[in-house]
Amino acid sequence: MNLKELSSRLGLSPTTVSRALGGYPEVNAETRARVAAAAARYNYRPNKRAQALATGRSFNIGHVLSTKNKEQLVNPIFGDFIGGLTETSAAAGYSLSLTLTESDQEAATFRKLKSEGSVDGIVLQAPVTNDDRIALMHDIGMPFVVHGRASGIAAPYAWVDVNNRHAFHRAAMFLIDLGHRRIGLINGDERMDFAARRRSGYESALTDAGLPIDPTLTSQGAMTEDNGHAAAARLLAMDGGPSAIVVSSITLAIGARRAIQEAGLVMGQDVSLIAYDDDLSYLSNRQDVPVFTAVRSSVRAAGQKIAEVLIRQINDPDRGLEQELMEAELVVGTSTGPAA
Amino acid sequence: MNLKELSSRLGLSPTTVSRALGGYPEVNAETRARVAAAAARYNYRPNKRAQALATGRSFNIGHVLSTKNKEQLVNPIFGDFIGGLTETSAAAGYSLSLTLTESDQEAATFRKLKSEGSVDGIVLQAPVTNDDRIALMHDIGMPFVVHGRASGIAAPYAWVDVNNRHAFHRAAMFLIDLGHRRIGLINGDERMDFAARRRSGYESALTDAGLPIDPTLTSQGAMTEDNGHAAAARLLAMDGGPSAIVVSSITLAIGARRAIQEAGLVMGQDVSLIAYDDDLSYLSNRQDVPVFTAVRSSVRAAGQKIAEVLIRQINDPDRGLEQELMEAELVVGTSTGPAA
DNA sequence: TGCCGCATCCAAAGCGGTTTGGATATTCTC
DNA sequence: GAGAATATCCAAACCGCTTTGGATGCGGCA
Numbered sequence: 229m230n231l232k233e234l235s236s237r238l239g240l241s242p243t244t245v246s247r248a249l250g251g252y253p254e255v256n257a258e259t260r261a262r263v264a265a266a267a268a269r270y271n272y273r274p275n276k277r278a279q280a281l282a283t284g285r286s287f288n289i290g291h292v293l294s295t296k297n298k299e300q301l302v303n304p305i306f307g308d309f310i311g312g313l314t315e316t317s318a319a320a321g322y323s324l325s326l327t328l329t330e331s332d333q334e335a336a337t338f339r340k341l342k343s344e345g346s347v348d349g350i351v352l353q354a355p356v357t358n359d360d361r362i363a364l365m366h367d368i369g370m371p372f373v374v375h376g377r378a379s380g381i382a383a384p385y386a387w388v389d390v391n392n393r394h395a396f397h398r399a400a401m402f403l404i405d406l407g408h409r410r411i412g413l414i415n416g417d418e419r420m421d422f423a424a425r426r427r428s429g430y431e432s433a434l435t436d437a438g439l440p441i442d443p444t445l446t447s448q449g450a451m452t453e454d455n456g457h458a459a460a461a462r463l464l465a466m467d468g469g470p471s472a473i474v475v476s477s478i479t480l481a482i483g484a485r486r487a488i489q490e491a492g493l494v495m496g497q498d499v500s501l502i503a504y505d506d507d508l509s510y511l512s513n514r515q516d517v518p519v520f521t522a523v524r525s526s527v528r529a530a531g532q533k534i535a536e537v538l539i540r541q542i543n544d545p546d547r548g549l550e551q552e553l554m555e556a557e558l559v560v561g562t563s564t565g566p567a568a
Numbered sequence: 569m570n571l572k573e574l575s576s577r578l579g580l581s582p583t584t585v586s587r588a589l590g591g592y593p594e595v596n597a598e599t600r601a602r603v604a605a606a607a608a609r610y611n612y613r614p615n616k617r618a619q620a621l622a623t624g625r626s627f628n629i630g631h632v633l634s635t636k637n638k639e640q641l642v643n644p645i646f647g648d649f650i651g652g653l654t655e656t657s658a659a660a661g662y663s664l665s666l667t668l669t670e671s672d673q674e675a676a677t678f679r680k681l682k683s684e685g686s687v688d689g690i691v692l693q694a695p696v697t698n699d700d701r702i703a704l705m706h707d708i709g710m711p712f713v714v715h716g717r718a719s720g721i722a723a724p725y726a727w728v729d730v731n732n733r734h735a736f737h738r739a740a741m742f743l744i745d746l747g748h749r750r751i752g753l754i755n756g757d758e759r760m761d762f763a764a765r766r767r768s769g770y771e772s773a774l775t776d777a778g779l780p781i782d783p784t785l786t787s788q789g790a791m792t793e794d795n796g797h798a799a800a801a802r803l804l805a806m807d808g809g810p811s812a813i814v815v816s817s818i819t820l821a822i823g824a825r826r827a828i829q830e831a832g833l834v835m836g837q838d839v840s841l842i843a844y845d846d847d848l849s850y851l852s853n854r855q856d857v858p859v860f861t862a863v864r865s866s867v868r869a870a871g872q873k874i875a876e877v878l879i880r881q882i883n884d885p886d887r888g889l890e891q892e893l894m895e896a897e898l899v900v901g902t903s904t905g906p907a908a
Numbered sequence: 909t910g911c912c913g914c915a916t917c918c919a920a921a922g923c924g925g926t927t928t929g930g931a932t933a934t935t936c937t938c
Numbered sequence: 939g940a941g942a943a944t945a946t947c948c949a950a951a952c953c954g955c956t957t958t959g960g961a962t963g964c965g966g967c968a
Contacts, residue, residue: 278924
């Protein structure tokens with residue numbers, strides 16, 4: 229069933245049927261009702277491909293996964309983030325189109341997406357410092373929203389980010405208030421902008437409290453359970469190691485907890501842990517009393533917000549660039565306690 | 569730059585240019601080279617939307633996430649699975665289109681995908697027993713491949729699955745060979761077909777060894793760290809609890825390990841654990857000596873395979889339905905040991 | 909030389925919608 | 939009651955590509 233067929237059955241022109249379905253004003257209310265009824269009856273729905281060609285829009289929003297950021301795919305937050313994205317975009321008639329690319333083909337892939345017209349806008353994730361994708365998007369004229377920010381980029385662009393610096397400042401300050409003086413940091417890969425901001429927040433809290441910054445108490449790397457374990461084990465084995473650690477993800481924290489237990493120590497007593505919690509649905513830290521004390525911000529909510537912003541941008545390219553900073557909440561669990 | 573523009577610059581007809589680019593034989597080699605050079609120079613690429621309308625194909629493969637299976641999104645294997653899917657489909661010029669739907673709208677969403685023509689084929693994930701999506705796909709005439717199988721469906725369909733039954737038979741048998749007699753099971757949600765098959769494998773091993781099946785030693789539920797912890801804690805607190813446990817995912821196993829440690833026991837000594845390992849990149853169990861003894865099969869590899877099968881199916885709907893059973897490997901780590 | 913087949917290219921008809929630019933009643937305005 | 943505004947509908951162009959059904963020219967063959 230297509231438009232022509234449907235309109236001829238109705239004894240109307242395709243124009244009128246299209247307009248009736250599209251909600252345009254220049255069609256009689258009764259006619260509109262007839263059309264709607266017939267469309268429902270014959271289960272007619274405008275062909276997206278034709279619609280896309282006619283309107284010049286694909287109704288797709290794109291997300292490109294580069295092997296450079298393979299951790300992205302591999303990243304436990306990926307599922308929740310994508311979930312938030314699709315939830316909102318589906319409601320607006322958009323679907324999410326995923327593309328994978330070799331890292332050295334990344335720019336070519338974006339250009340291809342543009343020249344083929346297969347997406348109307350793009351979500352950029354995991355920005356690094358001076359991320360060159362942003363200039364590229366401007367260059368090819370593709371609407372986009374960044375999940376996070378890229379330090380070092382002067383040109384304005386739309387983004388949605390968590391206030392990572394503030395969150396880590398608060399987290400470290402929370403430990404300081406508990407009396408801790410030697411505080412470690414197990415961070416994500418600091419080439420990622422969010423991780424750099426987190427370190428900055430952590431360091432500024434120490435400085436504000438008049439505490440020295442000791443690089444040997446910190447580490448960075450992929451946010452895996454393994455790495456959390458290895459990093460924590462190293463810290464715990466140190467002479468004069470930390471009595472508390474700020475950890476950049478729940479996955480890392482699970483690894484750190486393992487190391488603490490292996491060392492025969494008790495988390496929240498001998499060693500305090502405060503984690504960043506993306507509020508992932510399958511790694512819930514939302515028990516009555518959370519296991520991990522954490523600074524929490526839902527990555528799914530971020531995905532939803534980003535889809536909203538991007539779709540507004542697509543529908544009206546001349547509107548101003550939206551930028552939104554989300555604050556993380558501090559939740560107290562069982563993994564922290566006063567310094568000995 | 570579009571076809572018309574490009575062809576007029578070349579002094580050729582759109583027909584010839586299209587054919588030259590498409591690799592059709594009826595075009596002079598020299599002409600073809602000229603066209604290719606011009607296309608590269610002007611960075612021309614056929615508009616996907618127009619191509620889609622003209623050919624009647626969208627070059628999209630679809631994946632629908634239902635809130636019914638919200639765990640799916642939330643599922644840690646999601647990222648890796650999607651990764652495998654996109655890797656392969658991108659190579660064939662397809663992209664992956666994700667759609668989210670309320671569970672009571674699921675059938676409507678599939679029909680919509682069909683009537684709008686927005687995807688050429690669909691990947692069905694997480695089948696349950698008697699999964700009604702399979703009949704629906706047949707009904708609407710949509711090419712599809714199932715990740716897993718659905719017991720109770722008589723009609724043939726294409727699928728790629730792991731031999732879950734055999735894997736769990738082997739896992740339980742491995743524990744039995746170590747001398748364990750009371751063996752627990754912490755399974756996924758058994759409404760999921762794979763989980764039902766896993767239980768069946770587990771039970772058949774016990775039966776084969778002449779051991780009784782004790783339902784109180786088993787549990788099922790979402791495969792979260794929390795649930796793993798709770799289930800293991802319950803088993804360990806039992807009078808005459810199990811000396812070994814088969815666990816359906818690494819995430820569950822991490823929770824179980826926590827319970828074991830909290831109980832003051834040593835994993836691999838007091839209690840043995842064997843897990844199912846999807847070989848997720850961010851929850852690697854691939855250390856020199858793996859932490860967890862496991863039956864392992866890469867879910868990313870499954871995604872790749874599925875994309876291949878689906879694209880073959882789309883290109884040639886009359887070809888036979890492919891069905892592939894992958895075997896899991898058994899890797900020995902530190903989480904198992906002989907019975908006391 | 910005349911006919912055929914082959915190589916090469918092109919005009920035009922879709923694909924299934926949206927949208928511009930009227931046409932035709934009908935209703936208002938004074 | 940005439941002219942204007944309004945409501946309602948339609949024909950046809952267009953989006954950018956693929957593909958069908960020739961057209962043209964040339965060499966080969968009898």
